[in-house]
Amino acid sequence: xADYLCPVNGLCDVYEWKTGKRIPEELIFYAKAGFQMISQxxxxxxxxxxxxxxxxxxxxxxxxxxxxxxxxxxxxGKCFRTTWKEICALLDREIPTILFGLDMxxxxxxxxxxQKQHILGHVVLMVGYDDENAYIHDNSKEGVQPVPLSxxxxxxxxxxxxxxxxxxxxxxxxxxxxxxxxxxxxxxxxTNAEMYLHSALSFVGQKGLDKFMKEFPKWKNxxxxxxxxxxxxxxxxxxxSVLPELPYEISGSRSGIINPHRASRDKLAQALLKYxxxxxxxxxxxxxxxxxxxxxxxxxIVGGFIEDVGNMSFxxxxxxxxxxxxxxxxxxxxxxxxxxx
Numbered sequence: 001x002a003d004y005l006c007p008v009n010g011l012c013d014v015y016e017w018k019t020g021k022r023i024p025e026e027l028i029f030y031a032k033a034g035f036q037m038i039s040q041x042x043x044x045x046x047x048x049x050x051x052x053x054x055x056x057x058x059x060x061x062x063x064x065x066x067x068x069x070x071x072x073x074x075x076x077g078k079c080f081r082t083t084w085k086e087i088c089a090l091l092d093r094e095i096p097t098i099l100f101g102l103d104m105x106x107x108x109x110x111x112x113x114x115q116k117q118h119i120l121g122h123v124v125l126m127v128g129y130d131d132e133n134a135y136i137h138d139n140s141k142e143g144v145q146p147v148p149l150s151x152x153x154x155x156x157x158x159x160x161x162x163x164x165x166x167x168x169x170x171x172x173x174x175x176x177x178x179x180x181x182x183x184x185x186x187x188x189x190x191t192n193a194e195m196y197l198h199s200a201l202s203f204v205g206q207k208g209l210d211k212f213m214k215e216f217p218k219w220k221n222x223x224x225x226x227x228x229x230x231x232x233x234x235x236x237x238x239x240x241s242v243l244p245e246l247p248y249e250i251s252g253s254r255s256g257i258i259n260p261h262r263a264s265r266d267k268l269a270q271a272l273l274k275y276x277x278x279x280x281x282x283x284x285x286x287x288x289x290x291x292x293x294x295x296x297x298x299x300x301i302v303g304g305f306i307e308d309v310g311n312m313s314f315x316x317x318x319x320x321x322x323x324x325x326x327x328x329x330x331x332x333x334x335x336x337x338x339x340x341x
Contacts, residue, residue, distance in 0.1 A: 001139060001140060001141070001142060002025040002139045003139065003140055004242050004243055004257075005025040005026070005029050005139060006122055006123040006124070006138075006139040006140075007029065007056040007057070007060060007123050008025050008028045008029045008060070009025055009123070009125070009137075009139035010096070010098045010123065010124065010125030010137065010139075010172070011028065011061065011064070011068075011098070011172060012024075012025050012028065013096070013125050013137055014070070014096050014125070014172045014174050015068060015174060015177060017096070017174075018174040018177050019177050019179055021179065021181055023068075023181050023184060023185065024271065024274075024275055024279075025139075026267065026268075026270070026271035026274070026275075027185045027188075027271050027275055027279065028064065028185075028188070030264050030267045030268040030271055031185070031188050031189055031192055031268070032052050032053050032054050032060070032063070032192055033051065033052055033053070033192070033196075033263070033264065033265060033268055033291070033331075034051070034052055034053030034192065034195065034196045034204070034205055035049075035050070035051060035052075035053070035196070035204065035205055035206070035208045035209045035212075035331075036049070036050040036052070036053060036203060036204050036208055037049055037050075037203045037208045037209075037211065037212045038050070038203065039203070044230050044234075045227070045230040045231045045233070045234040046223065046227055046230075046231065047215075047219065047223075047231050048231075048234050048238075049212065049231075049234065049235045049238070050238055051238070051239060051263035051264075051265075051298065052263070052264070053192060053195050053196060053204060053205065055163060056123075056163060057100060057163045057164050057168075058072075058074065058164075058170070061098075061170050061172075063188075063191075064188065067178070067184055067187050067188050067191065068174075068177060068178060068184055069174070069175065069176045069177040069178045070172050070173055070174045070175060070177065071172075071173040071175055072170055072171065072172065072173075073090055073095065073097075073169075073170070073171030073173065074168075074169070074170055074171070075087075075167070075168070075169050076164060076165040076166070076167060076168035076169070077165035077166060077167065077168075078167055079167070080152075080153045080156065080157075080167055083156075083167040083169065084149070086169070087099075087126060087129075087169050087171070088129050090171040091126065091127070091128065091129060095171045095172065095173045096125055096126065096127050096171070096172055097125070097126045097169050097170065097171045097172070098123060098124070098125055098126075098169060098170040098171075098172060099123070099124050099125075099126050099134075099136070099152075099156065099168075099169055100123050100160070100164050100168040100169060100170065101120070101121055101122070101123070101156070101158075101159070101160035101163070101164045101166075101168055102120075102121075102122040102123070102124060102152075102155040102156055103118055103119065103120050103122070103154070103155045103156075103157075103158065104117070104118075104119035104122050104155075105117060105118045105119065105155070106151045106152075106154040106155035107122070107138075107145075107147060107151065107155055108147065108148070108151060109138070109141060109145040109146075109147070110138075110140075120158070120160055121160045121163070122155075123139075124136040124137065124138050124139075125137040126169075127144065128144070132148060132149060133146040133147060133148055133149065134146070134147045134149065134152050135147075181279050182278075182279045182280070185275070185279050185280070186279070186280070186281065186340075189338040190338060190339050190340060192335075192338070193335040193336070193338040193339035194339060196331070196335045197332070197335050197336070197339065206328070206331075206332065209324065209327075209328055209331075210328075212324070213321055213324050213325065213328075216317055216320070216321070216324075217317050217318045217321065219231070219314075219317065220314050220315055220317055225312060225314060228314040229309055229312065229314070232305045232308060232309050232314070233246065233250070233309060235302070235305060236250065236261065236302050236305050236306060236309070238263075239261040239262065239263040239298055239299075239302050240259045240260075240261055240263075241259060241260050241261065241262045241263065241264045241265075241266055241267050241295075242257055242258070242259040242264075242267075243257070243259065245257070245259050247261065247302075247306065249306050249310070250306060250309060250310075260295075260299060261298065261299050261302040262295030262296065262298050262299050263295065263298045264295075265291040265292065265294050265295030265298065266291075266292065266295045268288075268291050269287075269288040269289070269291040269292045269295070270288075272284040272285070272287055272288040272291070273285065273288045276288075281340070283337045283338075283340070284337075286333075286337055287333075287334045287337040287338055290330045290331070290333045290334035290337070291330070291331075291334050293330045294327050294330040294331050294334070297323050297326055297327045297330070298327065300323060301320055301323050301324070301327075304319070304320060
């Protein structure tokens with residue numbers, strides 16, 4: 001079980017099934033800290049800031065496949081009947097299959113949400129089937145859970161916020177897994193650090209952050225207040241450490257989840273300290289300190305953004321640049337350590 005880590009829980013399950021060893025989900029999921037600035041003129045938020053590199057879904061599994069040692073069998077957007085035949089054929093070949101982007105409203109074993117609340121984007125691992133059910137592992141439940149096919153079809157019927165289309169699956173064929181978990185996680189961290197420090201893309205990593213700091217003070221003269229509000233709200237929502245979520249001050253509701261807006265830097269720091277002795281290197285302690293500091297800075301920025309949204313006041317964006325500059329310093333230090341420079 002690994003609450004809130006469903007995108008990688010199945011991947012870690014398959015690895016353990018094949019090797020008898022388990023990669024901690026935290027080291028896989030939180031390893032992709034970084035920066036991206038996505039510009040889309042027609043989007044609700046014309047500038048979307050993500051304090052991570054890549055995203056859940058295909059990019060996540062593609063990132064790890066060479067490092068861990070597996071092949072991906074991928075499908076999306078087809079009708080349910082065709083998709084069902086394809087994933088059953090994979091299971092007949094003993095290839096467990098990640099089912100991506102389910103709505104918990106239709107999953108009977110999710111008693112808290114079943115027929116009560118739509119929770120989109122859930123990810124499970126399918127390990128068996130018969131004429132009436134799919135049998136899956138869920139990161140929040142022990143044991144195998146049956147899901148009637150009619151329920152699965154409904155749960156899987158919609159695209160998930162631009163990340164995946166309906167009926168998306170990833171067969172994980174763990175053909176030649178690397179058995180040294182230390183090598184896996186250290187190589188993954190170093191690869192992500194390389195992406196951050198030396199990205200070829202101007203909107204990713206340190207280059208993206210530098211570009212953002214040049215642009216951000218000018219946005220008040222480029223975008224209307226409504227668009228600026230959406231840009232700020234997007235930033236706030238996607239800095240949730242556990243999951244994307246607007247805080248109570250804006251949403252007016254409490255999810256019951258302890259979810260500080262530190263862009264998972266606190267979670268990454270905790271994982272680095274927890275597993276340094278077993279899978280890491282001594283430098284992880286220093287990197288954890290840097291990520292803790294950058295997480296605190298992000299939380300401070302979010303606090304200011306919340307006030308600005310509440311007052312619909314976006315004219316003094318320059319005041320945030322020193323915070324982003326300090327964030328850059330801490331992140332650069334942390335990623336150099338992870339790159340083992």
